[in-house]
Amino acid sequence: MTAHAPLLQLSGLTKAYPGVVANDDVSFDIGPGQIHALLGENGAGKSTLVKMIYGLVKPDKGEMRLRGQAYAPGQPSDARKSGIAMVFQHFSLFDALDVAENVALGMENPPPLRDLATRIRDVSEAYGLPLDPARLVGELSAGERQRVEIIRCLLQDPKLLIMDEPTSVLTPQEVDILFRTLRKLSDEGTAILYISHKLEEIRSLCSEATILRGGKKVATCDPREKSARELAELMVGQLLTPPERPERPFGDVVLQVDGLSLASNNPFGTSLKDINFALRAGEVLGIAGVAGNGQDELLLVLSGELASPSDRVRLLGQPVGHLGPNGRRELGLVAAPEERLGHAAAPDMSLTENAYLSGAHRKGLAKNGFIDWAKTRAFAESVIARFDVRTPGPHVVARALSGGNLQKFVIGREIEQNPAVIIVNQPTWGVDASAAATIRQALLDLAGQGAGVVVISQDLDELLEVADSFAALNEGRLTPPRPAKGLTVDEIGLMMGGAHGMHAAEGTAQ
Amino acid sequence: MIRLEKRLAPSKRAQYLNPFLAVLLTMIAGGLMFAALGKDPIAAIRLIFFDPIFSQQFGSFSRPQLLIKSAPLILIAVGLAIGFRAGIWNIGAEGQYIIGALCGAGVALAFYPVEGWYIFPLMVIAGALGGFLWAMIPAILKTRFNTNEILVSLLLVYVAERLLAAMALGAMRNPDIAGFPGSRDLRRYESAHNADLIAGTGMHWGVVAAIIAVIFAYVMMTRHSLGYQVQLAGQAPRAARFAGVSPARLVVICLGISGVLAGLAGMFEVSGPSGQVRIDFASGYGFTAIIVAFLGRLNPIGIVLAGLLLGLTYIGGELSQMMLQLPGAAIQVFQGMLLFFLLALDFQTNYRLRFTKGARA
Numbered sequence: 001m002t003a004h005a006p007l008l009q010l011s012g013l014t015k016a017y018p019g020v021v022a023n024d025d026v027s028f029d030i031g032p033g034q035i036h037a038l039l040g041e042n043g044a045g046k047s048t049l050v051k052m053i054y055g056l057v058k059p060d061k062g063e064m065r066l067r068g069q070a071y072a073p074g075q076p077s078d079a080r081k082s083g084i085a086m087v088f089q090h091f092s093l094f095d096a097l098d099v100a101e102n103v104a105l106g107m108e109n110p111p112p113l114r115d116l117a118t119r120i121r122d123v124s125e126a127y128g129l130p131l132d133p134a135r136l137v138g139e140l141s142a143g144e145r146q147r148v149e150i151i152r153c154l155l156q157d158p159k160l161l162i163m164d165e166p167t168s169v170l171t172p173q174e175v176d177i178l179f180r181t182l183r184k185l186s187d188e189g190t191a192i193l194y195i196s197h198k199l200e201e202i203r204s205l206c207s208e209a210t211i212l213r214g215g216k217k218v219a220t221c222d223p224r225e226k227s228a229r230e231l232a233e234l235m236v237g238q239l240l241t242p243p244e245r246p247e248r249p250f251g252d253v254v255l256q257v258d259g260l261s262l263a264s265n266n267p268f269g270t271s272l273k274d275i276n277f278a279l280r281a282g283e284v285l286g287i288a289g290v291a292g293n294g295q296d297e298l299l300l301v302l303s304g305e306l307a308s309p310s311d312r313v314r315l316l317g318q319p320v321g322h323l324g325p326n327g328r329r330e331l332g333l334v335a336a337p338e339e340r341l342g343h344a345a346a347p348d349m350s351l352t353e354n355a356y357l358s359g360a361h362r363k364g365l366a367k368n369g370f371i372d373w374a375k376t377r378a379f380a381e382s383v384i385a386r387f388d389v390r391t392p393g394p395h396v397v398a399r400a401l402s403g404g405n406l407q408k409f410v411i412g413r414e415i416e417q418n419p420a421v422i423i424v425n426q427p428t429w430g431v432d433a434s435a436a437a438t439i440r441q442a443l444l445d446l447a448g449q450g451a452g453v454v455v456i457s458q459d460l461d462e463l464l465e466v467a468d469s470f471a472a473l474n475e476g477r478l479t480p481p482r483p484a485k486g487l488t489v490d491e492i493g494l495m496m497g498g499a500h501g502m503h504a505a506e507g508t509a510q
Numbered sequence: 511m512i513r514l515e516k517r518l519a520p521s522k523r524a525q526y527l528n529p530f531l532a533v534l535l536t537m538i539a540g541g542l543m544f545a546a547l548g549k550d551p552i553a554a555i556r557l558i559f560f561d562p563i564f565s566q567q568f569g570s571f572s573r574p575q576l577l578i579k580s581a582p583l584i585l586i587a588v589g590l591a592i593g594f595r596a597g598i599w600n601i602g603a604e605g606q607y608i609i610g611a612l613c614g615a616g617v618a619l620a621f622y623p624v625e626g627w628y629i630f631p632l633m634v635i636a637g638a639l640g641g642f643l644w645a646m647i648p649a650i651l652k653t654r655f656n657t658n659e660i661l662v663s664l665l666l667v668y669v670a671e672r673l674l675a676a677m678a679l680g681a682m683r684n685p686d687i688a689g690f691p692g693s694r695d696l697r698r699y700e701s702a703h704n705a706d707l708i709a710g711t712g713m714h715w716g717v718v719a720a721i722i723a724v725i726f727a728y729v730m731m732t733r734h735s736l737g738y739q740v741q742l743a744g745q746a747p748r749a750a751r752f753a754g755v756s757p758a759r760l761v762v763i764c765l766g767i768s769g770v771l772a773g774l775a776g777m778f779e780v781s782g783p784s785g786q787v788r789i790d791f792a793s794g795y796g797f798t799a800i801i802v803a804f805l806g807r808l809n810p811i812g813i814v815l816a817g818l819l820l821g822l823t824y825i826g827g828e829l830s831q832m833m834l835q836l837p838g839a840a841i842q843v844f845q846g847m848l849l850f851f852l853l854a855l856d857f858q859t860n861y862r863l864r865f866t867k868g869a870r871a
Binding site: 339353 | 756
């Protein structure tokens with residue numbers, strides 16, 4: 001493959017934002033038909049780099065050459081005309097429109113909808129991406145939505161397809177389908193720039209990888225010749241130690257959920273159906289699932305933001321389904337929702353004020369309704385110190401913290417309250433590797449002290465690292481928990497519902 | 511194409527500077543308006559902002575007026591600001607003010623001519639309760655049926671005005687003076703009269719209530735968990751639910767507080783400066799208080815300053831009507847301009863206008 005002239009050459013690309021150099025003199029080549037990985041931690045500069053290629057951001061310095069010609073896209077439509085397409089991590093789709101309408105909205109000159117539907121069917125068949133053009137996007141799973149985005153790109157017949165963390169929303173079976181498609185595209189000569197931090201995937205899919213750290217290129221290598229650990233250490237720039245988990249016996253049941261159902265009040269939300277599980281003291285229950293299968297609703301109904309019949313949820317033997325968040329906090333259940341800004345923390349309030357947000361009851365931060373600000377500030381400072389939150393002080397507003405630092409703060413705020421049960425949703429989403437390790441270790445330590453821990457996550461590696469038992473959410477149903485030891489990725493994938501939407505699409509493919 | 515873009519970090523300084531800029535711009539635009547009406551703009555501005563306090567000729571009359579006009583504005587605005595902080599928009603303080611006055615006057619007229627120390631406190635309670643109940647209508651409709659409190663509270667102002675007219679011409683009309691609309695003059699009924707505490711200063715019980723309300727609001731917003739919940743609900747509603755704040759409870763509390771304070775303002779007004787339940791009793795304090803709340807940056811201390819300024823425009827307006835024969839509506843336009851400029855300035859600190867070419871990104 002390297003014998004060919006490169007498709008896209010990047011040389012000396014530099015982009016600085018106030019206070020940070022996002023990309024510093026980055027150069028590498030992508031050959032035609034090559035599947036090229038772009039690896040790096042959050043904040044390493046991957047997004048900025050692809051935004052420059054896609055015409056969303058102009059480089060300060062350096063140049064790009066496409067098939068030997070100078071290439072400087074002023075906007076994404078220029079990039080698309082030159083044969084470069086991109087699938088974003090966050091989809092830009094309208095729930096209330098059907099697949100064909102959504103695809104048409106993203107095209108420069110869409111053909112009539114009837115022709116488009118035929119073309120969508122043809123492309124989806126040709127590349128093994130089953131999709132019915134007449135279905136409403138609101139009814140699709142995350143994996144199917146991604147197919148809409150990919151097909152939208154493929155209809156433009158791209159020479160280079162950029163994919164930003166495409167597998168974060170997929171089950172292992174869906175990942176297989178996607179990889180087959182990508183390999184087929186590669187065989188036909190379409191180059192793929194594949195952004196990810198999942199190392200095993202990259203080792204199985206990509207023939208070349210460029211690793212960024214702190215905006216600089218660290219290495220370009222063949223990922224198949226490196227171990228996952230070697231790649232990770234190149235990415236992080238330091239040696240990694242896996243979290244320690246002391247062997248420990250489980251105690252009594254601390255949280256019990258029986259036959260819990262909850263209708264979603266949002267038309268495109270997920271209703272919970274007959275959830276059952278028991279969590280013992282000292283146990284870490286990992287709940288996997290692709291986004292949008294009821295994770296948010298499960299967290300809300302466990303934390304107390306949504307009420308349920310009182311005996312459906314029992315905390316330390318007491319029925320608590322009817323209690324609100326503060327009633328449950330007093331009994332020892334704390335939670336950390338997925339969305340940091342706006343849900344777990346108020347963006348424009350200081351860390352001290354945010355410490356009060358969920359800590360008021362268990363830490364006794366108010367007397368007769370009057371807030372003890374000195375005590376609250378001391379609580380915030382103890383969270384900052386123990387969890388190594390990088391910030392000038394507790395007076396800083398939450399919005400000013402980086403995602404990883406704020407995540408350490410909101411998880412730390414709950415852990416510092418010595419709960420009997422803690423529920424976390426996506427505890428390390430968008431957090432760099434060392435911060436993620438800190439958070440996971442803290443959760444394991446808490447379990448070691450006898451707390452029950454529920455970790456809801458879409459990151460299977462994370463769950464396998466911390467969980468004692470394992471369950472999966474699929475369309476609002478929870479599989480019975482199984483011991484995590486000895487589970488294979490295939491089994492987990494089947495628990496997560498296998499490949500969504502394959503059945504429906506087989507019908508339309510005829 | 512013109513596009514609006516939210517600024518990442520709106521300037522904190524602009525937040526405090528904007529009220530002063532708005533006053534300045536209003537003076538300029540108002541001056542132009544007065545010039546267009548054929549009056550000397552400098553003289554008019556002077557008459558409105560300067561003469562009520564500093565002039566030899568009018569000062570002795572208008573200085574006490576400043577407290578009389580500002581007290582109800584501050585009292586109402588303090589309550590409104592608490593709700594506005596939580597994102598609960600009570601636009602109908604004028605209605606709660608009227609009902610508070612009617613309830614307070616109703617108690618007084620029911621006791622007439624009995625004298626007793628207990629009558630005035632009963633009137634205070636009745637006024638507060640009247641305003642509270644009137645504010646509970648939008649509160650309950652919102653929590654039960656999810657109606658919009660802006661519309662309901664605003665429309666209830668017009669219901670209250672009808673009720674005021676009906677009372678002034680019917681049930682509360684003074685039976686001793688046949689033919690004239692309006693109730694007995696409470697200023698002549700000693701037990702019900704909200705007189706100056708220090709004669710000739712304009713310092714009546716309403717001023718005391720306003721001072722207490724400001725201190726109460728300040729302590730609540732900075733020290734008490736209720737004030738914290740109010741701010742949290744206004745800034746980040748989902749975080750508020752996570753913190754265990756019940757949105758329905760907050761709606762009732764915020765509308766309740768502003769209703770009580772507006773009702774009190776109406777009661778102190780009808781038993782003192784106005785004295786009578788008359789058709790023209792409602793003078794727009796409830797609406798002007800919205801301007802006061804925003805101009806004071808929803809901050810109790812700021813509201814005191816803004817209330818004094820707007821009180822000044824009321825007096826100055828009357829003076830300019832007398833001295834320059836300016837139309838009475840001109841001063842309302844003037845107050846409206848103040849809010850308009852303030853909102854425009856706030857908008858441009860929070861957003862930036864971008865002119866882009868027609869091309870699609």
